[in-house]
Structure formats: C-alpha cells, structure tokens
Amino acid sequence: xxxxxxxxxxLSIQEGENATMNCSYKTSINNLQxxxxxxxxxxxxxxxxxxxxxxxxxxxxxxxxDTSKKSSSLLITASRAADTxxxxxxxxxxxxxxxxxxxxxxxxxxxxxxVLP
Amino acid sequence: DGGITQSxxxxxxxxxxxxxxxxxxxxxxxxxxxxxxxxxQGLRLIxxxxxxxxxxxxxxxxxxxxxREKKESFPLTVTSAQKNPTAxxxxxxxxxxxxxxxWKSNQPQHFGDGTRLSIL
Numbered sequence: 593x594x595x596x597x598x599x600x601x602x603l604s605i606q607e608g609e610n611a612t613m614n615c616s617y618k619t620s621i622n623n624l625q626x627x628x629x630x631x632x633x634x635x636x637x638x639x640x641x642x643x644x645x646x647x648x649x650x651x652x653x654x655x656x657x658d659t660s661k662k663s664s665s666l667l668i669t670a671s672r673a674a675d676t677x678x679x680x681x682x683x684x685x686x687x688x689x690x691x692x693x694x695x696x697x698x699x700x701x702x703x704x705x706x707v708l709p
Numbered sequence: 710d711g712g713i714t715q716s717x718x719x720x721x722x723x724x725x726x727x728x729x730x731x732x733x734x735x736x737x738x739x740x741x742x743x744x745x746x747x748x749x750q751g752l753r754l755i756x757x758x759x760x761x762x763x764x765x766x767x768x769x770x771x772x773x774x775x776x777r778e779k780k781e782s783f784p785l786t787v788t789s790a791q792k793n794p795t796a797x798x799x800x801x802x803x804x805x806x807x808x809x810x811x812w813k814s815n816q817p818q819h820f821g822d823g824t825r826l827s828i829l
Contacts, residue, residue, distance in 0.1 A: 601749075604826035610788075623815060625817060625818075632797075632823070632825075633822050633823065634713075634715075634799055634801075634820035634821050634822045635752075635801075635818075635820040635825055636820070637798065637817030637819075639820070640815065642815065644827070655728075659725065680751055689765055694757070694759060694765060696754060696757070696767075697742075697818055698754075699744075699752040699753075700751050701749075701750050701751045702749075702750070702751050704749075
C-alpha cells in the first residue's frame, strides 16, 4: 500500500530558485527517507531523518519532520538543472512476520521536479 | 566498486511465458528486495528476503516468484499468472542487524538501475 503521498505531483522552477516538496504518511514510523530517481534509473538515497528528529541538513538539502502531523518536507536550495528528477519519500516501519520481525520501506508516489536553465 | 547489477535492462515477454529478472549484489548485504514501479507512480514491494533461503511476500506478490539460494543473488520470475506485467522492476539491498537479517532501517537501501519489462 502507498503510505506516503507527495505534494505537488509536479514542480517546475527556474535555476537558482528553491524547491519544496511535501510528504504525508499514515502510520507510525522509525524514520523517513528521501530518494531521488533520474529518468529510467534506480533510486539514490538523499537523506534520512529519524522519528525523534525535527530537522536535518545535507548540503543544499533540508528536511523537516512533523510526527504530530505525519508530514515531512524536502527543501532543495539554489536549484540546478541537474536537480531535475523525481523525488520520493519513504517511511520505514517494523512489521511482524511468521519468523519474527522485518522492516519495510514504503514509498510515496513522488514529485517530478523540473529545473529550467 | 560495490553495487547492484540488474539484467537485462529491457525484457519482452510473450503471452503465457515466464521470464526471470536477474539481481546480483556485491555489497555483502543480507537483505534484498524487489519493487515494481508503474509510470508516474511510486514503488510497490513485491518480495523481500532478509537471509539466504528465506523470503517474504510484499504487497503485490501475486503472479511473481523468487528464490534466494545465494547471498549475492535474488532473481525474480514474472509468471504467466501476472496479467499486467508491463512495468519497471527495481531490485534493492540493505545491511541487516547481525544474526537477525532484519534491515538496519537507519541505513539506506541501495538500488540497481532496473529492468523494463514489456509484453510482446
């Protein structure tokens, strides 16, 4: 099932502008992760924020997490044409299985970001 | 360099045919995963394996089968029972807690570059 939903579905900005993407989820989580996917390629991990953290930075990326609202945002500052890609949030949760426990990653539907030169 | 290799990059399936997608990793990860991605959508979990000779169904396992005979390999078979197989298939792996196979969720999953499957 799709746990996370990204907003907006598509975003088009000029180079140098900031891009903000939002993610909402439904159940309790261990952490929330953001991934990037270039067209026709696999996913690349960008940043992880734990459930007890509120904000995290990595280079031009800033992620916030509000567990009370079950939402997260990804901010890319000073965007570049090379940032054009799809961005996905994913939530990690622990589940029970017959042989014990397992952790699963559940992905949202993604935001397609286009940065115009 | 360590990584995940998926092959082939493109695959075509005829009606009634089973096809197998390959996924190999040299990251020494215990846990491996198969996801399906439809156009404009996120990833949905098909099967996962936390340890050799063990695997679990994900959210959309019907019409698919897997095996995990070696730590490095986690092939996915799309059977003729899968009536809508056209999609982009992604394999991933991740490190696990020693002795348990349970994914260390504070570590990212590493992805291959996918196989695009189409029906002839």
